[in-house]
Amino acid sequence: MILACHNIEKSFGERVIVRAGSFHIEEREKAALVGINGAGKSTILKMIMNEESLDGGDIILAKGKTIGYLAQHQNMIPDGTIYDEVRSAKSDIIEMEQRIRSVELELKSLSGNELESRLETYNRLQSEFEARNGYACESEIVGVLKGLGFSEEDFSKKTDTLSGGQKTRVALGKLLLTNPDILLLDEPTNHLDLNSIAWLETYLINYPGAVFIVSHDRYFLNRVVTKVVEIENGEIRMYMGNYKAYSEKKQQLRDARLKEYYNQQREIKHQQAVIEKLKSFNREKSIRRAESREKMLEKITPVEKPVEINTEMHFTLEPSCVSGNDVLTVEHLAKQFDGQVLFSDVSFEIKRGEHVAIIGDNGTGKTTLLKILNQVQRADTGSFTLGAKVRIGYYDQEHHVLHDSKTIFEEISDDYPTLNNTQIRNTLAAFQFTGDEVFKEIRSLSGGEKGRVSLAKLMLSEANFLILDEPTNHLDIASKEILEEALNNYSGTVLYVSHDRYFINSTASRILELVNQTFVNYIGNYDYYLEKKEELTRAYAAGSGSISGSAGQTAGAPSISTAPDTSASAAAVQPGSKLSWQEQKEQQAKERKRKNDLKKTEEEISRIEDRNAQIDHEMTLEEVYSNSVKCQELAEEHAANEKRLEELYEMWETLAE
Template sequence: MISINDLSFLIGSRALYDEANWHIKPGDRVGLIGANGTGKSTLLKLIVGEYTPTSGTISMSKDLKIGYLNQDLLSYESHNSILHVAMEAFERQNQLHDEIEELLKKMETDYSDEVLNKLSVKQEEFAALDGYNIEYRANEILAGLGFSSEDQHRPLNTFSGGWRMRVMLARILLQDPDILLLDEPTNHMDLPSIKWLENYLSSFEGAIVIVSHDRYFLDKIVNRIVESRKGKLTSYSGNYSFYVEEKGLRSEIQRGEYKNQQAKIKQEEKLIERFRAKASKAKMAQSRIKALERMDRVEDVDDENPTVNFQFKFTKPSGRHVIRIEHATKSYPAIDILEDAEAVIEKGDKIALIGANGKGKSTLLRMIAGTEPFQGTCETGHNVTETFFAQHQLESLHLENSILEELQSFAPKHTDTELRSLLGCFLFTGDDVFKKIRVLSGGEKSRVALAKSLTTDSNFLILDEPTNHLDIQSVNILIQALQQYEGTFITVSHDRYFLDNIANKIWFIEDKKIKQYPGTYEEYEEWQSKREKSSTNVKDVKKEKPKKEEPKVMSDDVNKQLKKLNTQLKKLEEDIILQKAEVEKFEAEIAKEEVYSNVTKLAETNAKYTQAKDLLIKFHDDWEKLVEEILILED
């Protein structure tokens, strides 16, 4: 389909690509990955012809239809409805539609055979191009991307940037391209829309190239990873998880080859040094010098997975209750967010707040942070000190400060060595720390703001979309930082890998209430899947009931039963939290040297750990059964 041969592309004197090669075949589903600044988006622009290679070639067939989604489409302006904008994909069908309308109008006064024949030809072509179904197809894709029927008739320029990007994606998908080039397609998408896109792309018959930092998304869609690194393109068969494993193996082999070669070089250098001064051995020494110069040097393996080595400290630990929300009611003119809602954040909670866009996640974070007015109360607990991170706070960075100065002014208790260590974790190494904030990209500013948030003396963090603009490596660093953080936090993110690795509780807004699942994101997904299946079965049973059946009135007995079940549910949630702490306690015990090195102690501790874990699993199963009972009674 597309052949890239000996591609070089220079920006000033810097070679973004240096004789890189890559062949995209029909049916390839490729994840194009690499650290920020390695040229992934640039490569897509080279393929579509927006940029011209410095040298080398990019060849493809002339009739290849490319669908290209890039972040520049955010600037597209239109006063037309988003349905109209999406249907711009059907260029020929729209042209035929207009011509048919003109001919029908002309027929009001002209009944000639010429007009009738023209109309017949146009209508046949329109039908052959499935023109009568184009609006239905546009409706279907826009709905999948999260647009309601009412939204589809709103002008494009009334939507925010993230929603506009979805409209552009819909228009591209409707073009039925032979190959899709998607640059960060899940940016600004909520979880339901990401899942819909995964399902759509899974059934897409053409080739796909995706630039993305969402490793779960890549795992679901791609069958090949191409890594952009040091000017080259390296291919790995398999999804992202396979790439991580395979790259680890390749790195081990390369590290071994490097060490062996370095040992050989040192041995040769010793021989040369020993004999080069002797006239009888000078020729041999020169021969060995030339052999060394001609040697293909094996590069050492860079450490691309830095570990966080930083003490996240705060002066005062918080009390048991960090935040208590009571009787919270919040609405906007077009939507009600919360109504008489309640929730509690306790010390040590690591909460992921999830849900579709427009459900009030960021609003709830602002309410907790005290920056959003609402009816009701949000009480902060004893000794709680908080820091609120949101994307708009990037604007509060001091542009004339260097990166290091920005952190020094915010965290004077930390030494320069500590701050530089943290910045190194966020990929600011060496002289990078002296760069001015004003010259940084959006992603780099986001990393600075995150590092700044983590140096705070706060025992409670509020993080709104902290993974936006971060590459996979930076997301991994943030995960490590939050895993080491001993305080409490609540975060909104659409990165499922991130959520699965940092959260011990899931919050979601449903029926204008704040609801909680006491477990990891993976466990929540499994529970939600069962819940949706159970709900569908209940609805199917309802549909089978006779139409004349009187509506069900909830009896006092049912009310009492519901109250009893809800009390049991609350108690069980408390038991789950305590039992999870018990499991983690035994996990920590097993990791101690005095335990694992003693066979008897290890056996005893392992037995207690297994017993505690089995009880936790039972509690989770009981919790799911209780929720299903409550759902059936409420329906």
């Protein structure tokens, strides 16, 4: 056991965070801490790190073990670069290398005992340096930075110019390189793109120490953790398995507890009815029996009814009218910023009822595309057309559609003046805003609270085409599940950007991946995308083109339309494709050789078959069959041809495949 919490207590005023909570983490174990927003997850991590005091109980870290902590807010070295900040995690190894170099210089001028003494020091330093993998230090730093989505051009960026998300990635990289015995990670996947999250999953699964994670990313938790610690209503419970196993076990336990509660209540009511009936007989014997039953009832330990935590959103999405079948048509769209091309010559269609997810690395232009479709930004070239009766509802991850100076109540009442006071309050109550909370100013709200206000406006919009930018950001797992259910029951059309793989898997019927400045189309959910990604990327690398979401596509099949020109010049101009221009040339050369060999094989087969037919005819001629020498020659030639034909048929099959 590396970390143990025994009977920990914490309250803020009358609000209880945890009461008599106990859990432990074993060495090398990967565990998650889950709970709704505000349950106290970050507070527990801070108590473990002594950043928050305990009201009671004990937190014990095994003797000699080190602990590393990734908080949600980061402090960086002033005026340092990304590389400097992350490299500082290896400062002791870097200093050791400098000492080794210094001793090497000293050895040149020493002799005798002094030389022997310094050689001992040198050998000791060298051994320790090698044992700590010092020679791979720089490559390890570069590997972690690239794994977290930083390019080599980013390494020299100053940390004080970075966004909050970029700073979190830098801090995560620095923490991973310190290799503590236990990692405490508070929302480590926030601000990571899909490739970086996948890299982090693999890193943590293979991490030699223990990991304790707070995260709302269910796909990530399913892949990484083998134990779940839950905090709910001030109580802590432990479940073995990943998030899916925890969720199923929790529901089973709750159902069993509820059944036990109702069974006990039914038995109590039955006994009470029997007691009343016995007393109504008004006989000494029946009264004694009633009193006996009352004593038995008093001894029963009541089963508590499972608590329903009423902090969930309650909403549905319903369009006010049905749109035409053609909802969105995008043609030859292109956008660049400061000379950097985000996407070019993008064309696609979205039909009524489709749920389309846009995925891709950070900085590829996903959010920019949504802003163009909402006319927040202009495209450089190209156009898009909305279909008949299409009404857009837009969810902006930066919440620019909200007004900082307004209260929550005003945000709703100003946009929907036909709603009365009761209707507005009922709507906001469904999104967890009650009492005086509705008069909070937008500028004072957390990211999660702003998200709930934006979702409330989205529900009231009655739009039939929802365009959503990272709708699950800042939502806890319960709220995500409610949003998933609302979208899956929504009869309109949805186009959204998300890095939440579980959410994509649950809600998308089609995926557009923004890669190499254009889109690749997958007809299916996220699991299907993973299955087909490599296959489709290979097909994509051989040509350029656009994608279509036409109704004629086969459900469940990948779709990619390529331009008719598949010549070497067409392939060569594909910017940033997975294969280099030289590799494409080599592939095309191999394909040309295969086709040429196939053609030659077919020609030789035809020639030999014709010759054998000719031999068969000649053997029927009197001047031939009467000449034994000639007959023997023709028979041998015919047999040799048959043997060669067998070889050619096998060769043809191989080439044709």
